[in-house]
Amino acid sequence: MSQIIFSPSKYIQGRGEITRLGVYCLQMGARGAYAIVDPYILSLYGQEISGGFASEHIPLLLREFRGECSLAQVEQIMAELDSGSMNVIVGIGGGKTLDTAKAVSHFAGLPVMLVPTVASTDAPCSALSVLYSESGEFDRYLPLRRSPDIVVADTAIIAKAPVRLLAAGMGDALSTYYEARACSRSGAVTSTGGTGTIAALALARTCLDTLLSDGEQALQDAGNGQATAAVEHVVEANIYLSGIGFESGGLAAAHAIHNGLTLLEECRTVLHGEKVAFATLAQLMLEGAAEDEISSVVDFCRLANLPVTLAELGLSAVDQDRLLAAAEASCTEGSPMANMPFTVSPQQVLEAILAADRRGASVF
The missing domain is CATH 3.40.50.1970 (Rossmann fold)
Structure with missing residues (x-):
């Protein structure tokens, strides 16, 4: 390939x-x-x-x-x-x-x-x-x-745009490395028509590192309308590093779960990157990721005011049958869920969503 x-x-x-x-x-x-x-x-x-x-x-x-x-x-x-x-x-x-x-x-x-x-x-x-x-x-x-x-x-x-939009871009970019890593492990074919490259995975990793190192400062500076070095770094991460990383590194569970959540009208006012942020946490729960990795994502989302619970997505009153329907949609044919390095069932996705909600609601 x-x-x-x-x-x-x-x-x-x-x-x-x-x-x-x-x-x-x-x-x-x-x-x-x-x-x-x-x-x-x-x-x-x-x-x-x-x-x-x-x-x-x-x-x-x-x-x-x-x-x-x-x-x-x-x-x-x-x-x-x-x-x-x-x-x-x-x-x-x-x-x-x-x-x-x-x-x-x-x-x-x-x-x-x-x-x-x-x-x-x-x-x-x-x-x-x-x-x-x-x-x-x-x-x-x-x-x-x-x-x-x-x-x-x-x-x-x-830098003069509403800071929520920059934060949403950070939520979208947050998933890039974890999805590219999953695709690298599975050998998945990306939207380019081939498998991911070393360069794409490296850019995806740099994207994550940039968010974690400069994200908090960038949000403060953009909130004041200032295009500082931190803002410059995060803009590059959101647009370029994540853009190359997702397209040439591949999408996996995070965007698949996001796509399923769009079926629930209660969260349709939630921005794309905000839903992806929660779905990234759900992917880590699905993978059984290490606690330090999960904690890093939760902490980052909290400082960026990105959702880590169903309530923050507007889904606190949604019953499990409807969440299961969203989980089923995330696993349909052609979904990037197929790029995960193991077979994923809708029930596993539902359990990962609920686990992400519990972890997001907890304070460590």
């Missing part, structure tokens, strides 16, 4: 990068850029974005992103594109804005530059878009032919 690693061609991070997007598009050979921009970001930084392209004499068409990351919206944008003059796609904003830009790039056969303005997930570096219906229901995963060409993270903007 081949070992495969996916990665953006370039990952660029720093303060004030929003003003240099034109420079990077020029390096991509842009004759013109079509930018899909989150409306809030456009209202705050529209002048900086436009000015950066004007200074490089690159024609820019700005399209405010509204609605859903849906196939209908992607097709509408495709109809607006004049590929003869606009030959680079740019996405600036949150997850759905970026996924829309990636999908347009995929169908148009054009390069794409992504500019995440929050660090709440590791999706910006991935070769995948999640599409929804116009009413907001999950539609499909769209595997892309390649990773984004360039990902640019402006940490001055990210």
Whole structure:
């Protein structure tokens, strides 16, 4: 089996990068850029974005992103594109804005530059878009032919976002090493189409180490809107280290359990990374991990205000039959649960969820 690693061609991070997007598009050979921009970001930084392209004499068409990351919206944008003059796609904003830009790039056969303005997930570096219906229901995963060409993270903007979003990104990134380790032990095939690499596992480990060493300080600094060294480190961990680690290292029980929990409407307002944090603890319970490893995860989640109990997920009143249904969903065919190095049953998942809840509620 081949070992495969996916990665953006370039990952660029720093303060004030929003003003240099034109420079990077020029390096991509842009004759013109079509930018899909989150409306809030456009209202705050529209002048900086436009000015950066004007200074490089690159024609820019700005399209405010509204609605859903849906196939209908992607097709509408495709109809607006004049590929003869606009030959680079740019996405600036949150997850759905970026996924829309990636999908347009995929169908148009054009390069794409992504500019995440929050660090709440590791999706910006991935070769995948999640599409929804116009009413907001999950539609499909769209595997892309390649990773984004360039990902640019402006940490001055990210540091000003609500700190809960940075913490959620840390919760998502927290699972990366444990899932990649499970996939390494089982020899699982990742979404790249091959097994994980030494590099992917090393990046996943560095991601975890960065969270544990810099996470607390980063949350304090971001809470004050400051893009300090700690914030810079955690942004890189959330977006790049976790992005490469999950895609090329592989997903396992934590994301499988997360996917099952999404069936429970009581926790649908809980952010993706917040659910993943609890599911990471559940994976460790499922594995029978060492107590020092479990304690490290619980302590980290507490300092980052990430959920470690069912009550913190809004699930305190959910009976075990419904939790079992979520556990069953986590074990369906095609679930990353199959990447665990041992066979897992829904009953074992339920027991791991309940054990995680008990451990999260205890004080050592």
